Amino acid sequence: MLTHLPELAVIVLALLLASLGGWPLSSLVLRLSRSPRRARPAARRPGEVPVLEAPAHPAKEWSTPELLRGGLWIGLLERVAVTACVLADHPEMIAVVVALKGLGRYPELRSHEGASERFLVGTFASLLWAVAIGAIGLALLRTVA
Secondary structure (H helix, E strand, C coil): CHHHHHHHHHHHHHHHHHHHHHHHHHHHHHHHCCCCCCCEECCCCCCCCCCEECCCCHHHHHCCCCCCCCHHHHHHHHHHHHHHHHHCCCHHHHHHHHHHHHHHHHHHHHHCCCHHHHHHHHHHHHHHHHHHHHHHHHHHHHHHC
């Protein structure tokens, strides 16, 4: 039983780091990726390059608390599942995780303008973090074993 303790420690730490560490990272990436949802080309003269006008009050324009509810928990579970796939040396199973998430979110993505961009940015940030932590964990498992 104690002979597998180092492997178990690597697995538990990788899963915790992937799920909890990906949360602030995904939030940061989503904040940095904000763009005016209602931007429109500014009035221009013939021959000028169009410029987008930002909303007068971006905080109000970008505030969509009802959009993609449950994202925190879905993101945590997604990162655990993706990291577990990598640690189990079955990265092809990540496609199943992404497909389930996409199918579950499909109705919201179709009914809310701007939801698909937020979904993609958050998902990519989350997946990249989880795969990176899983790869580091898998490398550690191979050295410990």
